[in-house]
Amino acid sequence: xxxxxxxxxxxxxxxxxxxxxxxxxxxxxxxxxxxxxxxxxxxxxxxxxxxxxxxxxxxxxxxxxxxxxxxxxxxxxxxxxxxxxxxxxxxxxxxxxxxxxxxxxxxxxxxxxxxxxxxxxxxxxxxxxxxxxxxxxxxxxxxxxxxxxxxxxxxxxxx
Amino acid sequence: xxxxxxxxxxxxxxxxxxxxxxxxxxxxxxxxxxxxxxxxxxxxxxxxxxxxxxxxxxxxxxxxxxxxxxxxxxxxxxxxxxxxxxxxxxxxxxxxxxxxxxxxxxxxxxxxxxxxxxxxxxxxxxxxxxxxxxxxxxxxxxxxxxxxxxxxxxxxxxxxxxxxxxxxxxxxxxxxxxxxxxxxxxxxxxxxxxxxxxxxxxxxxxxxxxxxxxxxxxxxxxxxxxxxxxxxxxxxxxxxxxxxxxxxxxxxxxxxxxxxxxxxxxxxxxxxxxxxxxxxxxxxxxxxxxxxxxxxxxxxxxxxxxxxxxxxxxxxxxxxxxxxxxxxxxxxxxxxxxxxxxxxxxxxxxxxxxxxxxxxxxxxxxxxxxxxxxxxxxxxxxxxxxxxxxxxxxxxxxxxxxxxx
Ligand SMILES: [Zn+2]
Numbered sequence: 217x218x219x220x221x222x223x224x225x226x227x228x229x230x231x232x233x234x235x236x237x238x239x240x241x242x243x244x245x246x247x248x249x250x251x252x253x254x255x256x257x258x259x260x261x262x263x264x265x266x267x268x269x270x271x272x273x274x275x276x277x278x279x280x281x282x283x284x285x286x287x288x289x290x291x292x293x294x295x296x297x298x299x300x301x302x303x304x305x306x307x308x309x310x311x312x313x314x315x316x317x318x319x320x321x322x323x324x325x326x327x328x329x330x331x332x333x334x335x336x337x338x339x340x341x342x343x344x345x346x347x348x349x350x351x352x353x354x355x356x357x358x359x360x361x362x363x364x365x366x367x368x369x370x371x372x373x374x375x
Numbered sequence: 376x377x378x379x380x381x382x383x384x385x386x387x388x389x390x391x392x393x394x395x396x397x398x399x400x401x402x403x404x405x406x407x408x409x410x411x412x413x414x415x416x417x418x419x420x421x422x423x424x425x426x427x428x429x430x431x432x433x434x435x436x437x438x439x440x441x442x443x444x445x446x447x448x449x450x451x452x453x454x455x456x457x458x459x460x461x462x463x464x465x466x467x468x469x470x471x472x473x474x475x476x477x478x479x480x481x482x483x484x485x486x487x488x489x490x491x492x493x494x495x496x497x498x499x500x501x502x503x504x505x506x507x508x509x510x511x512x513x514x515x516x517x518x519x520x521x522x523x524x525x526x527x528x529x530x531x532x533x534x535x536x537x538x539x540x541x542x543x544x545x546x547x548x549x550x551x552x553x554x555x556x557x558x559x560x561x562x563x564x565x566x567x568x569x570x571x572x573x574x575x576x577x578x579x580x581x582x583x584x585x586x587x588x589x590x591x592x593x594x595x596x597x598x599x600x601x602x603x604x605x606x607x608x609x610x611x612x613x614x615x616x617x618x619x620x621x622x623x624x625x626x627x628x629x630x631x632x633x634x635x636x637x638x639x640x641x642x643x644x645x646x647x648x649x650x651x652x653x654x655x656x657x658x659x660x661x662x663x664x665x666x667x668x669x670x671x672x673x674x675x676x677x678x679x680x681x682x683x684x685x686x687x688x689x690x691x692x693x694x695x696x697x698x699x700x701x702x703x704x705x706x707x708x709x710x711x712x713x714x715x716x717x718x719x720x721x722x723x724x725x726x727x728x729x730x731x732x733x734x735x736x737x738x739x740x741x742x743x744x745x746x747x748x749x750x751x752x753x754x755x756x757x758x759x760x761x762x763x764x765x766x767x768x769x770x771x772x773x774x775x776x777x778x779x780x
Binding site: 250251252278279280287305306309311312313314321324326336338339340363366368 | 514515520522526536579584631636640648
């Protein structure tokens with residue numbers, strides 16, 4: 217994923233997801249990072265700095281993109297804003313970057329946040345307290361423009 | 376011994392493999408390797424293309440993009456099956472081809488089924504750079520910059536936390552696997568010498584808690600495998616020592632790591648979401664039940680999980696030790712090269728190298744039974760277990776094979 221890095225060219229500008237971004241494996245084109253009709257709502261929320269989960273009429277929250285509730289089989293699911301409160305469920309600190317795009321950022325952490333809604337949300341986790349990221353750390357939602365150039369929901373640990 | 380109608384109803388009467396290396400002067404495509412393996416199979420079994428009734432292939436190789444891959448294979452081999460498909464549950468699909476073969480044979484649709492897998496991706500594409508994009512959800516995971524080890528590490532992190540597993544216990548798997556690789560001519564680490572627990576835990580951190588030597592290297596080339604499966608009654612007529620398919624099971628739960636926590640209320644996560652319990656246990660339980668055998672009857676076991684911790688986890692899920700005991704099991708010599716359960720006897724993914732998916736692990740067990748192992752021979756193999764895995768611990772197939780009908 218060499219090439220255009222909007223981080224350098226247009227700092228802080230929130231990119232337009234709808235333009236898509238090519239995902240390449242060497243010379244092989246895999247597809248686009250872009251919202252599809254069933255996920256547009258989520259990315260519209262991200263533009264407004266809101267983290268949205270699918271919420272079923274039975275009360276269950278789902279992520280990502282659930283269209284059929286795995287608890288009650290209903291298809292009546294709507295986007296509902298997360299409180300943005302959670303804790304670290306699992307994590308991994310990446311030392312070898314996947315591509316040159318990420319090489320300047322290592323080490324950085326990706327992991328699962330267990331949110332107040334009961335969703336396990338995969339995202340970037342940043343250390344926001346003195347001690348290194350650990351299971352059970354409290355974490356809250358924030359938004360960051362990441363190496364891909366896209367603004368993404370992330371979680372930051374706190375005391 | 377048992378009454379399951381599928382148990383020992385079918386047998387492997389031939390199994391072949393073709394290898395191409397990155398360093399070969401003439402680099403080979405997956406299709407070339409598949410043809411090589413199938414050609415050898417036709418010639419050695421005496422069952423040629425005109426007798427093949429069913430064709431089941433593993434998934435399309437990453438380095439051979441084509442829709443309807445099974446069609447490409449039958450087109451090249453000029454076979455005309457009455458039933459054929461590609462089995463796509465990642466590395467679990469390789470053994471899935473043989474499960475489908477057993478079903479088609481038992482249904483009386485065909486007399487001979489050809490099962491084929493092949494990958495040559497490391498020869499042709501950037502597996503490390505591309506890997507996370509293959510393994511992660513493109514919209515919801517990939518933009519965070521995960522690597523494949525970091526996705527599996529989510530389970531490693533929980534496994535250590537929930538059961539008190541240590542890095543040194545995990546490292547023991549790499550140490551023992553390496554010893555087998557030193558005996559296998561094709562193992563990626565064949566000439567790299569023994570390693571110690573200290574070597575593993577002191578190797579560079581890749582994605583915590585996984586060090587370099589906790590991770591499987593890519594096999595430096597491509598491998599295709601082909602197996603000929605027939606009913607037990609035919610097998611006895613055409614093969615002096617058929618390897619019977621004693622039992623099998625498959626269990627697939629999710630595709631992306633972030634999705635696995637949503638699979639609650641079905642086994643293996645009946646009691647709630649978990650990052651550490653996997654479908655391998657259900658697949659293994661079903662395979663044991665079909666075969667009438669237990670883990671104590673198994674003389675050799677192979678798994679295709681690509682990280683040290685996952686091998687410990689699989690030793691638990693496959694029934695060789697209890698839940699949470701994987702670390703203590705290997706520490707107390709459970710998989711020792713000298714005297715333990717023969718486990719990953721080609722060197723495993725950690726030292727033989729991984730080739731995406733394939734039947735080559737099954738071939739190792741059959742080779743041991745037929746006294747034609749390429750690596751270290753193991754005496755008296757009666758029953759063997761092979762575990763095919765794919766996705767981030769998402770797809771699991773288990774097959775138990777036996778010398779005995
Ligand atoms: Zn519901």
